Amino acid sequence: MGLRAFCGDLPPRIPYWTGAVPVESLPLPQRATLLWREASPGDVGVAVGDSVQTGQNLAREGTGLFMSTVTGTVEEIDSLQGADAVEYAVVGIKTVEVDSYDSSINGIEDLANTAPEQILAMIIRAGFPGFDAVVQGATVETLIISALDQEPLTAVNAQVLLERANDVSDGIAMLSRATGAKKVVVAIPHNSAHAADDISVDQAEIVKVRATYPNGLPEILAKKQGAGLLLTTERNGTVGNTLVVSIEHLVGMVSCLREGRPFVNKIVTCCGKSGGELKNILVRIGTPVSMALDNLDVKLPPGGKLIINGPMHGYACFSDEQPMTATSDSVLVQKPAEVHRFESTACMNCGRCSAVCPVNLEVNLLGRFSEYGIFDKCAELGAENCIECGLCVYVCPARRPLLHLLAHARFVVKEETVEK
Amino acid sequence: MKAADLTVSTGSHWHSGARITDFSYNTLLALIPAIAMGLYRYGVCAAGVIGTAVASAMIAEAAMQKILGKPVRIADGSAAVSGLLLALLLPANTPAYMVVVASVIGITIGKLCFGGLGANPLSPALVGWAVLRITKPWAGYLDFDLALINYDLGFSMQYPLAVLKASGSSGLQDFNTWNLFLGNQTGGIGASAIVCVLGGGLYMIARGLVRWEIPLCFLLGVIIASCLFRLVDSAAYAGPLFHIVTGNVMIGAFFLSTDNSSAPINRWGMVAFGLCCGMITVVLRVWSVYPDGVVFACLLMSLFVPLLDKLKATPIVVRPTRAQITRKTVEGGASS
Incomplete structure (x- = not known):
């Protein structure tokens, strides 16, 4: 490392986490906040005071899917402007301890004899993100199952790969049938290749990917492993042909379809300080980040940074009430001294x-x-x-x-x- | 959601720790052996030239930035590097007023008129040197044989490239390539310390501050061009090794042509830039009136940098392009 720091490496090697980080469950929050991207409060089909069930679709009829991940009473309906000029609908729910589940989410026992459309519809209904383009009718040509985490200091997929590699095969068989993908690629970090032994699927190709940033980003995976474009929705329709699903979501789908439960619990890697130990927690989607900080016993340093989804391309929150979503992978706290300050210097063209x-x-x-x-x-x-x-x-x-x-x-x- | 006392910004939230000063301070560090060799050879005269050049460059930059109402940024060290590189190209007893004129013109016209660090199309040190070189009354001061006539350093005090110009490769029997490589030759204060400059250049490459493409291709260009001349007439033209270990080629390859803002940044652009610089150097050495052509070759090629930077890798398409979106719209329109 000393020599490498002396010699300016280009590109810099920012390794992904590959060790084991045990998962600890967090209790249900007293109040959950749910975010719905590209929606306004008017799209929400429930009113303040209504009781909601876990798995219930809160969207107004015909506006899509906005699933409640808790059971309780709606306290607040609001809107929020995201940093990317996207409007979010915000619903705050006071939770009750015991979940009652929405009846429209059912388990599928005989996967082999169920129509692919039905399996796919149930996966989407269970609240797994990333299927917007598929809902709009796009065809999936390549399905990439990523066992890489997107960011350094994140050990979600790494831990799932260690714990539940034997569920992966079932998941791949199910999802490739449901999406009708012609080609299935499983991307595995090069340094945990032993996991490849546990995954045995005939129709999937297992690729070892160098476990350094940015190789785990979906766009890069789609381009390098699938040789295609990531499926995205545009205002005029859908573009792309490659669907990237993280291994955490994949094994989540297996459990959800077996048990008939919605996708409500998310593993999040927390790091209280730079260079500190990593900790994996299992939280209910909608839990405010402050609960994760309390669990770590970290106080927010005034003027510091609270970063969700990793230090490289994650976003800095303005509030510790920011909720965890289905795609929140990590929480990182920086002290004011560690915060990187931009400077108003002209480009010196170093390239x-x-x-x-x-x-x-x-x-x-x-x-x-x-x-x-x-x-x-x-x-x-x-x-x-x-x-x-x-x-x-x-x-x-x-x-x-x-x-x-x-x-x-x-x-x-x-x-x-x-x-x- | 209630806002907390937090810093908010776009990514990345980590930084490698690189600073602008890395480049200039490490260049100064890398040139210390060459400076030491110059001081050992030429004594206090060399110290005077180096000191004058660096001081006048820094003062010129600070004064000009004050006049233009820009933040004064002499602490970034780029003016000091320009002054130092200029001094290392000059003979040890260059009069102080010439040094001042060269560095002030280099910094003001060569750099700050274009907007300062990063915006200059030509390297300030080279602009300053070129002004001296083409000013006719001062030509004698830059002729190393005349300028260094009073020195006897225990080796041939003839400027190797002038000998080559005057009597072809047959006149080079007195020069031993290994001795030339060790720096036993007359020339610029630091530029003639070939082995020291090479060491400094390798240090810069090891630190990742100079990309290897330009220096390597520069030397390769010199080798190719001199071999071609050698094929035509081996009696009249010197071999590639002689060209590499004489004059400004080594300092040109590692320090002059690699100035950040006047060199390309894309790999194939850098390769073409380096090759052209090297080849033009030899062509100028053979056909121009000046014994050495490194500076003019670098200046000439710097003008082509915007063109050379077109030699780039095509962006990898990860998002739909305009054409794809429009096509989708048409398809959507047709189906509905």
């Missing part, structure tokens, strides 16, 4: 950002064009391909807020494209 960019963007130029509002040039340079991995920021010696600039450029380019 490190372009050298580390996993999608070969000319970040040095994009940063400047975005800073001065020349978005036509940003579109020419392919700004929409930025996956916001944060590596350019990580290496920038001038400490420019490159991710901010590129994300802005991407947003504007996308808006303009849709308008045309």
Whole structure:
């Protein structure tokens, strides 16, 4: 490590966590907050004071699926503007200790004799995220099961791979039939290849992927292992052909279909301080992050950072009431002294950002064009391909807020494209 | 949700710890052996030239930034590096006023007029040197044979490239390649300390501050071009090894051509840039009126950097492009 720190590695090696991190269950929160992306309070079909059941669809008829993960009484319905200019509907629920489950989620006992559409519908109904494009009718050509965590300091998939590798085979068989995928790829970290022995599926291809950031990001997996585009929904329809499902969600689907229960518990890796020990907790989706901090016995340092979903491309929350969602993988607390400060320095053109960019963007130029509002040039340079991995920021010696600039450029380019 | 006292920003929330000063301070560090060799050879005169160049470059930068109303950033060390590189190219007894003129012009016209660090299309040190070189009354001061006439350092005090220019490769029998490599030759204060410069350059590459593509391809370009000339007439033209160990080639390959803002950043751009610099160097050594061509080769190629940077890897498409979205719209329209 000493020599490597002396020699400037490009790209920097940011390894994924691969050790065992035992999971501890957290009690049910007294109040759960549920977030619904790209929806307004008007789309919510329940009112303040209504009782809701676990697994109940809270969306107004015909507006999609917004599943309650707890049983209790609705206390608050509000809206929230996300950092990416997306509106969220927020529903606060006062929980009761004993869950009563919504009757529309049932187990499927004989998977082999059930129609694929029915299995898929039940998976989606159970609350697994990432199927928006499939719901809109897109075909899945490649299905990638990722056993890699997306970020460093995250040990969710690593732990699931250690604990429940034997459920993976069932899950792959079920999901590949349900989605009708022509090709199934299982991506496994190169240094835990022993797990490949436990996974035996005839139709799936097992690929060892180098366990360094950003190889676990879905866009990169879809491109490198599936040679396709990630399935995404656009305003005009769906694009892509590759569905990436994390191994945690996959074994979750197996359990849900066996037991007929919705997907309500999520493993989250917590790290109270930089260099501190990792801790995996099992929380109910909707639990505020403050409960995870209490469990770690960490006080929020004033002026510090509370980061959800990893130190590289995660987001810094403004509140410790931020709830865990179905895709929250990790919580990290930084002291004010550890917080990386951006500087208003001009680009010195060293080219490190372009050298580390996993999608070969000319970040040095994009940063400047975005800073001065020349978005036509940003579109020419392919700004929409930025996956916001944060590596350019990580290496920038001038400490420019490159991710901010590129994300802005991407947003504007996308808006303009849709308008045309 | 109630806002807490927290810092909010976009990612990444980690940083590698790299700073702008890494580049300049490590360049200064890497050049210390070459400076030491210059001081050992030429004594206090060399110290005077180096001191004048560095001081005037830094003062010029600070004054100019004050005048332009920009934040004064001389602490980033880039002006000091420009001044030092300029000094290392000059003969030890260059008059102080020439050194001041070169570094002030290099910093002001070469750098700050274009917007400062990162925006300069040409390396400030090279601009300063070129101004001296093409100013006719001062030409004698940059002719190493005339400038260093009063020194006797125990080896041939003829500038190898001038000998080559005057009498072809047959005149080079006095020069031993290994001795030239060890720095036993006249030339710029630091540029002639070939082995020291090479060591410093390898240090910069090891630290990841200079990418290996440009220096390697620079030297490769020199080898290719000199071999081609050698094929035509081996009596008139010197071999590749002689070209590499004389004049400014070594300092040019590792320090002059790799200036961040006046060099390409994409791999194949850097390869083309390095090869062209090296080949043009030899062409200028053979056909121009000046014995050495490194600086002009670097300056010339720096002008092509925006073009060379077009030699880039195509962005990997991970998101639908405009065309794909439009196609989807058309398909959607047709089906509905």
